[in-house]
Amino acid sequence: MLLAAAKDDVLLKRTKIPFFAGVAFFLFQFLAESLTALEQIAGATIRFYDLTLPLISALLVLYRMKALPILGVFFLYSYFYHPLPDTLTLSSQLLAALISQLLYYLSTGKRGAVSFGRSQLTAQRIGWLVCCNSVLYALFHHCLQANFDPESVAEIFTVQRLINVQWMMNSCITGIPFCYLLLRICHKPAWGLMYFRQVKESVKSGPSIFFQVAWWLLLLIITYCLISKNLNTLLFTDYSLLWLLPVMLWGTVRIGHALVAPVWVIILILLGNYIDGYISIANTLTDANHLHSLIISSTTIFIFSLTIVATGVISSRSKKYSQHVSRLYRAEPNTGLLNFQALSMDMDKHSAEALCLIRCPELNELEQTYGVEFRFEFVKALSAYIANLLSCCDRIYYSPGHGLIIRLNNSPDIPAFYRSLRAFRFQWKTSILGLNCGVAYTSEKRIIRNLSEAIKQLNINSYISLLHGRPLSLSPTVPGDNIVESGMIRDVLQQAIDKQSLMLMAQPIVSTMLTAQPVISVKGKFRYHEILIRLKTADEKLIFPDTFLPLARKGGLLPALDITVIEQTFRFMQTRKGSDPDCYFSINLTPESLHQTDFLDNVSTLFKKYSIAPYRIIFEIIESEILDNDNVSEILRSLRNAGCKIAIDDFGTGSSSYERLRMLNADILKIDGSFIKNIINDPFSYCAVKSFCEMAKLKNMEIVAEFVENEEIAQMLTSMGIDWLQGYHIGKPVPVELAEL
Known part of the structure; x- marks a missing residue:
């Protein structure tokens, strides 16, 4: 089924159906009728790929009860302008769609209206919207025909009926998501743009252009072989049908189901309208042989559709899981901001004009007062404030050991940015705080290329910036020896x-x-x-x-x-x-x-x-x-x-x-050398040392004098009653x- 556009978990607002949505439904219905192929075999009508029931079901999934007026008008139009067999067919489709939609709604609730491709809803959608829908249609169609035209009704369990059911299941499993896509684009074109961006992104992130071109060529060749009437060659028979599955599965996994699903619908429309291209009545000799070939092909195509849908859902889920793991790997867990690893990866992919580091050392103190939650909330609030000051291409990263790191893609106006930063205020409960941050930055490519070293130097300069009250630029002349030396000493x-x-x-x-x-x-x-x-x-x-x-x-x-x-x-x-x-x-x-x-x-x-x-x-x-x-x-x-x-x-x-x-309980008192070295010429130092000695003697403590640099100091200290001398002398x-x- 069609993949959902990014972040499409919000249900549609159903105030009323726009007028152009009803117009779009009728236009798509007329198109579906013109694309539906019919064939009379052994007195029974076989309907191949038919988008009428999928279109009705998609409308009900999208709008539910609000869709009933459109469907009512559509039924009246068919009743007055279409022959009775067509009206009976439409009535069967409407009854089947309404009942299956009711059962689907009871099973899924409001979340059932979200885009197709959700693994959580796949079972319910296949069960109610595909299997139940198709079987109910077959039953209602048989019953209505029996009431209004008894002569045209054969047994219910016939090969023709089975072929019809399988083609209808095939139409529902692929057509409902396709019709949902068309209707929702008409309802909200912005959603359609999101979908096309997703397709573009999946194509862009897929295999190389060579493999994608080869895939398209191979798909066109197989399709041409199937719809072309040249039955003298094996490739132009239903043999080529077998090659569709591996080709479509490769495209689903590698390119993306968002692109492959509409392509598969187009191929199915062609296969339904060009049955005689790969299964010709002329070569099957009898109706029984022809029906046998048709039932084999319809079963094969339905299995293909089911496999492609299941593969698309699983592939989509795997990609989302991989993206989720990648986001976790690239995100700081407590704030959700991009982490240092993400910065390193982005720097390998993209060039940067400048790096800027913002640090607030006061957070360490405030964290002890308000708790660790304060730090994380402050960082998130500050990053949101900074994001409004940056251009759309700039990115903010958070490293708990350093602070906020900004990768700038344009030459920055750091002084203006710094002034705006100082105006930031953070509200925590009843307190409004303005915290001073240090800002260091560099535009030198040589420094930026060595990311780890650049962050170290920016971190040091952010402290200097805080002391000076201005942003500090890191130039190539700033020595890094002290940093290296510190690491070596450690x-x-x-x-x-x-x-x-x-x-x-x-x-x-x-x-x-x-x-x-x-x-x-x-x-x-x-x-x-x-x-x-x-x-x-x-x-x-x-x-x-x-x-x-x-x-x-x-x-x-x-x-x-x-x-x-x-x-x-x-x-x-x-x-x-x-x-x-x-x-x-x-x-x-x-x-x-x-x-x-x-x-x-x-x-x-x-x-x-x-x-x-x-x-x-x-x-x-x-x-x-x-x-x-x-x-x-x-x-x-x-x-x-x-x-x-x-x-x-x-x-x-x-x-x-x-x-x-007076309160000390110790054995020895060591007088600081700052008093001793000036004791000869500084009366205050002399009196302080003399006072210390007298007080220490009262405590029965011995005294050590540090910083004894000459004999004159040693003699004076000895005369004062100092017990021990220490110093270069x-x-x-x-x-x-x-x-x-």
Whole structure:
């Protein structure tokens, strides 16, 4: 049956039948009568391909009760102007069509009026509109003839009757969709344009022009052989009928049923009118032989029609399923927008004049407030707003990791677009929000061709655009080394964690009381070392923490990094069990590690695994983490109870205060280097450090001064009562294997 035009699930509005629809029905009916072929065989009339019943049925499918006035006028016209046999035939057709349509409506409801080719309705349409329609027509026609002309009526179960029923079924299964198409085009020409666009698209997306031309030629040759009266050659008999099926099936599958179905109707009209071309009464000798040939051909043609319809429906369903899967593959599931994969595929098929990326970092914060649904609704609303600003050929894509990406086919006026974008407002429940977006774009073909790299650079520039409050153009001179370097560093970091191959450095922290009584915190030692880490690339280049720690934080690798540092340190201490059995180390812990619920268990396991005494380890943290999280406080309390020392790092910066110092429970206070390096010339730094020392002594905490760069600073700090000194003047970081333990 005919394929439906795209998105044709909406039922027709049936306010009333347009006048020209009635006119069109009568014109098509006159045409159907002129195309119907009749033949008298053995005293019975055989009607070959007849479109009258299909036309009536199609009108009822399309308009239902609203079609009755037209059919009433049509019956009256036939009653007054046609002979009695024709009127009886029409009456049979009308009764059969009305009853089968009623049964069809009860089976399908209102959805039965949609276009033909729907797999969900195929069984009902074949059952009621084809089989029931044809059988009822045959029964009514026989009964009416028996009442009005008893002499002309033979037995009901005759070969001629069977031929008539099969040709009528053939007419209904192909003719009803064809007549529906014609009537609906007359009802709504825009729908017809959609149908022709679908045919054009199926032809365009089908096989190459060579195969399509070959198909048309082969179809014309077979049809010519069937309708041409040259019975001395086998090709000009019903033998050629057998070749129609594979040819039509190939066209249905490869070119599309939307085109093939009308073509098959035209071929059937020719086959009905040129029966004598492939089944000649002269060559069958007797009526019995001729009827036998006719019943075989009518059965064959009906099976062909049924097979073509079924293949068309299955093929249509498969194509729709493939298109649906393709849409899912190309769409972002939460918003329905085209995704990055779709962008990549479209860029391979079509050139682009420019790429533009729009990002709104504020969404991350608002998502935590309003929920994840807020993000998706905002993206959909923004994309709909942007679509109105673009030309019809431009496309919008969405990548959750980046933002909205626009493929522009014309040179863009980005400043005007940016101004319009800033006017966008998003309503969420009772709130109306205007969110600032960063816009980065590029028109450089060299950059656009490398799509993945282009998106990376546009993403970075979108943040800069947000800071500057203007759209930012990405030019070919924008270096991409930092992006590549970041990716390389991330890879090196991951491998170092996985292989536990971090480069451990040790910087000495020396006591200021070398000649006095040894300090308590390190069990009589005058020196311990802080563990610092470096990464080493394949070409032996060093990467420092200020470069790779931000990447580790973004990637969520800090907890794994801290555990790796602890384990590598413990392993080193185990190897020095003989030569340096009492060395001490200070290890930094990041806030992310202290928030891990299994951190304490992991550290306890490592202490046992490497047989390290806890008192030999000092853990350095930022002081705010102790007070701001109950779980962190409990972890630190457990570490202290086990024998570890806790050092407060970078004290004096951030949220540090005397109130916080009063509430701290730690062993060592490390004063931030920003105070120490200016202590000679800056009275404020001197007073701050002096104050920190006095307050720490009240808490019975030892004090470490960082950033000691010369002897003058060292002497001043010693005179102030600082316990430990750390800095380049005391000792630079060296590989832990070379440290003087």
